[in-house]
Amino acid sequence: MGQLLLGLINGSFYAVLSLGLAVIFGLLNIINFSHGAQYMMGAFVAWMLLNYLGIGYWPALILAPLIVGATGIALEKLALSRLYKLDHLYGLLLTFGIALIIQGLFRNYYGISGLPYQIPDLLSGGQNLGFMFLPNYRAWIVVASVIVCFGTWFMIEKTRLGAYLRAATENPALVGAFGINVPRMITLTYGFGVALAGLAGVLAAPIYAVNPNMGADLIIVVFAVVVIGGMGSIMGAIVTGYGLGLIEGLTRVFYPEGSAVVIFVIMAIVLLIKPEGLFGRTA
């Protein structure tokens, strides 16, 4: 029971991160390999806000994603927007290179061991649920991630803005003809996806080591989640994020040595049986 709950908590991270990836891929057709680095930046920006400006966790929860999202927007404007006409592969290579550069820069300035970041006072401590001790902070992560995931899904699938976005990816020329600024919308969408990564980074800062490699370790798993869920499927990313968190959690109990591999085994099986992913639309 406790282990299931832990799996769900880890799934929350997978869900928020893979959601960002899915939004970016689904609406922009970009495979954003710098997502892990942007997640790391979220955690580092939270640390910088605290240590250089004395800004605590709660404002950082808003500010850090905005800052990271702004860097994403700059990146899209300066570089990515030039690649839309080319094959996916170029976007992938560019974002991968950017990720390495960002990680290298942070490593150069802050070293590899990481930096301390405390859990905010309001959320320290925890509840004894009888079957396990649930830290308040972990409970908060689940709540925050459910809100963010549902909010994003609602915005894209159910609102007028989301409809514009989806229409713009189907036929940008036609949507542009209706007087909608398509390039700006795409830029903002990328910024939003990146901000989601930054948000996950802030959420992670108090419980995981804040170091330049924190995203590199996670991004591969998150990509597997997106592939299993179906590239570009918002709902798929959310559901598989939580689901795989659970499966991984169970593996940690019954066969811990295999817990690092289980997600990839599932990915291989899903790709063999349903190459478009569990929730993917057949092209």
Next chain:
Amino acid sequence: MFRPIALGSLALATMTAGPALAQDINVKLGVLNDRSGVYADLSGEGSVVAARMAVEDFGAAEKGISVEIVSADHQNKPDIASNIARQWYDTEGVDAILDVPTSSAALAVAEITAQAGKVFINSGAASTDLTGAQCQPTTIHWTYDTAALANGTGKAVTEAGGKKWFFLTADYAFGHALERDTTTVVEANGGEVVGKVNVPFPATDFSSFLLQAQGSGADVIGLANAGGDTVNAIKQASEFGITQAGQKLAALLMFVTDVHALGAETAQGLSLTEAFYWDQNEATREWSARFEEQHGSKPTMVQAGVYSGTLHYLRAVEAVGKTESMEVLTKMKEMEFDDPLFGKGYIRGDGRVVHDMYLFEVKKPGESSGEWDLYNQIAVISGEDAFLPMLDECNFTK
């Protein structure tokens, strides 16, 4: 990839100026370690700085010894380490390789050094196999090993009443070695191991494994891992209230940079074993201040070990009057040392450097006067108690 450091020029200048020099020796040292990965902070460029300081403090130039230092990144991979070592020995005329963290890479370099008949002074790696099952006449193991860690932290925690142990073991050679050596020490001191879990390496989330450890009813959770894994495990143990509920954590390998990364708030009260801490005495403080000036952070025991190893190597070269490896090695083992960082010590026939180890406890945030003021010294473990006895077949001075 290789960065020669121009110390030689200084030496050369003095040599041409001073006619009274007795010796004219060229030494080339290679610092081989992790410069970009998980061990980059505890070894990395800091080890190069330490080696350079050793050359300066020794006054190599005035003694007619011209020293060049090169460095490279082995990325913690044995194959890359082997290639660089081979290239250094065969084509670049390197006389000795220093540091080499990551046990698997260190064992590979040890073998190549023996084949090439050069000198390998290890500081960063932990495996006791370097002076045990895979001992070589050309290996010197300077700073610490898994047995010394077990005899420090493992013994102290068991004696303090932590009888039932549960291990979280990093699932690779180093983790298993550390678990094995600690188990021996725990059992010898009347403790028992009630369970363990092999954690895939590297790991981010330890909550599931920590809960298993909590459910086992153990007194002590032994962390047989290193670096980011240890930091994550400790952070999350405090979050899940495991330490508050009475179970103790024993971080079997932790460097001052890891404690710094955790912060005193989370790390307080942990006991750990190191061979060196910057704030031990006047000499270590003075040296560490100079190191910090050049490198920007306090030295780890690995970096201090590179300094001492280089210093001792140069003393031997001076005494022998040449760089011929076997003669230098014999001299190094003959001469005892009294070093500003490691105090008195000597090198056994198997290449194990015997010096005191120290048991530290991490200070509470209120006691700490600065970001690097992290340890209280609890006990001194004499070198004879800390390290494993020498295997007969590894005694190369017989």
